[in-house]
Amino acid sequence: MLVKGNHEFNISKEMLWSYLMDPEVLAKITPGISELEPTGEDSYNTISNMKIGPVKGSFKGKLNVIDKEEPSSFAIDMEQLSKIGNAHGKISMKISDADNGSTNLAFNGDVKLSGMIARMGQRVLSGVANLIIKEVFASLETHISESTA
């Protein structure tokens, strides 16, 4: 499953970087996530609940932040396991200056699905995943405006 998209933030690259690297912020803004427990530097155990079309399940997994090049890029390497299927993948994040003085965050990745989530409705899943990621960024924007207000 390919995921790809971007979002613009009205803050500097460095500010965005610091928000993205804050586990408490991430836990707060990611839909469905109920636990984000650090297990080492840039490594977390996660528990999340997802409903995608006809299937819903509770995912347990690992999330690592890798390939960090502050403040311009990093990647999320993840493994999420559930009874309805598993997701393994890497999503690259690129932070760059946008024309209008804001900051652009572009994501691009390939997530391999297995089990029931692979068999049922995978043809629509890419769109759903992109939506979820965009939702994360929209929440982050809200969080930023609230915390800087």
Add this chain to the structure above:
Amino acid sequence: MTNYIGKSVKRVEDKRFITGQGKYTDDIKIPGMVHAYILRSPYAHAHVKSIDTAEASKVPGVISIITGADIPEAIAGVPCGWQVDFKNGDTMKEPPHPLLVRKTVRHVGDGVVLVVAESKAIAKDAADMIDVDYDVLDAVADPKAAAQSGAPLVHPDAPGNLCFDWELGNPKEEVAAALAGAHHVTELDFVNQRVIPNAMETRGVVAQYDTAYDKYTIYTSTQNPHLIRLLMCAFVLGIPEHKVRVVGPDVGGGFGSKIFHYTEEALLVWASKHLNLPIKWSSDRSEAFLTDAHGRDHASNAKMGFDKDGNIVALQATTYANLGAYLSTFAPAVPTYLHGTLMQGLYTTPKVNVDVKGVFTHTNAVDAYRGAGRPEATYLLERLLDLGALEMDMDPTELRRKNFIPAFDGVEQEGYQTQVALQYDSGNYEPVLDRALEMVGYENFRKEQAAAASSNKILGIGFSTYIEACGIAPSAVVGALGARAGLFESAQVRVQPTGKVSVYTGSHSHGQGHETTFAQIVADRMGIPLDDVEIIHGDSDSVAFGMGTYGSRSLAVGGSAIVKSIDKVLEKGAKVAAHLLESSVDDLDYADGKWTVKGTDKSVSFGDVSLTAYVPHNYPEGLEPGLDFSSFYDPANFTYPFGAHVAIVEIDKETGAVKLKRFIAVDDVGNVINPMIVDGQIHGGLAQGIGQAMYEGALFDDTGQLINGSYMDYCMPRADALPSFEIDRTVTPCPHNPLGVKGAGEAGCIGSTPAVVNAVVDALWKAGYKVKDVPMPMTPERVWTAMQG
């Protein structure tokens, strides 16, 4: 009335089916029965690092949790029933297919843990609590990709993922030379995509071990109870065959997918003794998508050469056939001896070579699916013929006529010897095409098509004149081709003292209507009422032996065995009758259920003769009492039905959507016992063949995941997608079986698929789009994309 053959007698079995009284495997309930659920691999290729069952085993109601390590090493797995060798003489690669994996999973759905509990729900919940830690490995699902160097290996002992590399026909160099000298060569690279059988009843097994008799009883949703018993007893579990009863009760469709001996059957039988409990497993629909053997899945290149007049001079067919991760029971036979041998088609092609590589991939097994190899061969030939006609600007029907094998009846004229091993029994090919064209109104259609060519809704017509080999098959022939079984059939005709008749057949009905068709044969030949005949099948304890039903063999082989037994009954009956009439056998006629002394009104009824045979007070000296005969019938040849199928489509140029407007099928299946049942078989086959052309197709991603494994994602043909079929028949009797029948179960599925694709290509071509192929299933998006060049 005792004249039943050729009559559309309503199906006697339908009363119980349509009133919900059919008894299927999942309806079997045994006191104390427990339930099994199989935890399956979510990955196409992975090493199992550990299995943690601690939490699951604490669930109340869980009885046992069994992993591959718990199964004795001596039980290696289920066997393959057909051996195909490499062209250099090497034996095919035959890796073990374990009942539960021990270390490596090789396809999504590979069985990993068996959970046994008081209910299926408990077993399923407990399975959810089992943690299997996998080390995920690279996988390959496409047969051509799997055969390339560097592809992930499915089995370490099958280099290049090759099971076999096989060829048949004339030497390749001769074919190449003929193609080089041809006036025109039509070449096509195409995929005959994987389809999923989707029988209405999913598979299931109930196994019970009886300590008192040291005997097993197994109910399984199978087309083939005796063969399952033989394979399981002799090659998997080492149980004495006489200690096992296998019952295939009412079975809700198979389409080939229930021929095979599946791991679940042997696993449940083993577990029933291991736990000393009756145990049931029934597949849910998701498991059916993952584990019922799939069909087709060929990637092919084909070249057909023509001289300047359109005569075919040579055919080269090269195919990568996907076998899946493990060899299913007849998997190697399907792309080879049931496919390569049909590459002569109806044509006099003088040079034919078929090259097939059987390839392992990280996918569920591929085996026989309605037609089994013959649809793939027909698709290849018929696509090339229609495309060749377009390329050479010839009429596709005229091109076929030029190349048809002249008529032969197999009696006065010899059978036709092909370049690819088979000898056709009888054939008369022009009349089926003539009749189809008459039904189509061909000349008119071409005018309508030309008129529509510049509109938004363009029209196309596609042809398929097919031949198939069924009535599988002479044991000596298939033995020489690698079958590890004979393919005869048995039948016992037991006349009860009152003249009622019980017929035990080794054929298995799972939708075909044997209880009606076979009864018609018996009632007609014996001159007794249909209601006096009962057909018994599917139980290894009551039927002597059986090779089951597939390859359109029931009537041609099983029906012929019944005729042999009827003949024996009537022969003995005549001796009893002659005694009672104080006459000689030679002076008797048998008709309408009684023996009559020729030229007199002295007669004795079948019922009186039966009673005398069982109450032999006044009886011929030296004659055994009773009236009960068994026969085994081994056919002299395959049978070769043929036909002409025509599809007419309309394509919306703006969306690429294809509408199948008409479908005409003229089939020749030899003599017909019950026309209504044959019509039904043709209709069902057409729906499946058209389904492949337009709707169906299993899709795998690059990690080997089946991504359309549900009815939300896998498109089945529905009644509203199909036109009202226009069908007719010609009759060319089979010269070598007593009924003159050929078989009708697969014809619809074999002939129809290329006709539909040809119609779409014809529509596009005639509207100015030089499109050679639209990949199946021909979704609007694919048709539209093809139109964009």
